[in-house]
Amino acid sequence: MDKGEYLTVSQMAKLHHISRQTLIYYDHIGLFRPQITDDKGYRYYSYLQVNVLKEILFLKKLNLPLEVISKIVKDQDPQEAVGILKDQRKIIDAEIEKLIRTRKYVDERLLLYDTIDFNQPVDEPYFRHVDERSFLALPFEEDICGNEDELQVRFMAAVDEVGSYDLVPSLGFGVIIPKQALQTDLKASSVFVFVPEGSPIIKHSPLVHTLPAAECCCMYYYGRPSHHQNQLRSLLAYIDEKGYAAANDALDICLLDHVKYQGQKDVDFCSLQIPVQRK
Structure with missing residues (x-):
């Protein structure tokens, strides 16, 4: 055997920028075997095999399973290969669609966090404009x-x-305190989950409601949605002192779930929001 006519494992691996172990593994599973294995176990590849390995590595970049790649290489059936690649394109398209949805959820959660004013002291009332929400x-x-x-x-x-x-549910959740309850027992009546604007659920579900844009009196606090009586009383007293009255149902929103605050673990960072109007 003229060794100059063949490539060693190391040479073939270097040529394709892969490891020797990869080639040995491909030989072991029967995907890509050397042209010659001598009596000492040394592997040698012909130069004609360079393009075969190049195609295998290309198909691997398409995330095809090795057993599918092996079938394409062994059968050498162009129509079969086209069918496999079309199926793989469908899989990739589905993954892209899933990633786009996932990025949308990340953007929605960041949008929720963007509404938080981390410079605003906790347990202190303040006024802010809140856009329409569903x-x-x-x-x-x-x-x-x-x-x-x-x-x-x-x-x-x-x-x-x-x-x-x-x-x-990437935009937050909480409980609703009806307007009439703000004058009596301060008890919540419903749980809620925000839904993105423009979602089909807004038109098709009778359970979806929309709060119009409003000026709100708000307060951040640490605790749990619905464990809000003390904060609500303080907020309502502040509203009355400033010459306002509740104009709609109040929301107790969980902004950050399970955080640590002043030694307490697993408390929520919440925001009470009461739409207001001048008396």
Whole structure:
């Protein structure tokens, strides 16, 4: 054998910028075997095999499984190869669509975080304009605000309902305190999950409601949505002091879920928002 007419494992690997171990593995599984293996176990490849390995590595870049690549290389059937590549394109298109949706959810969560004024002190009322928002709301069958387990189950029911429209609850969630309750027991009546503007769910689900843009009196606090009585009383007193009154239902929104605050673990960073109008 004239070794000058062949490439060693190291030479073939270097030519294609892969490791020796990769070539040895391909030999082991029968995907790409050397032209010659001598009695000492040394592998030698012919120059004609260079293009074969190049094609294998190209197909691998298309994320085709090695067993599929092996079939293409061994069968050498152009029509079969075209069919496999068309199927792979469908898989890639589906992955791209999924990634686009995932990026949209990331953008929506960042949009939620952009609404947070981290310079605003906690437990202090302030006024701000809030744009129109839509949310899916599920009313309580009974007062469950004191029952954390039941409340979480209700939240998950709302999440599931949103998910039935192929949406992810990336814009926040919380509870609704009806306008009339702001004058009585301050108890929430529903859980809600924000939904993106323009989503089909807004037109098709009777559970979706839209709050118009409004001037709101707000307060950040650490705790749990629905554990808000003290903060609500403080906020309502501030509203009255400034010559305003509640104009619509209040929202208790979970902005950051399970954070650490002043030694407390697993508390939520929440925002109370009450639409207001001049008396």
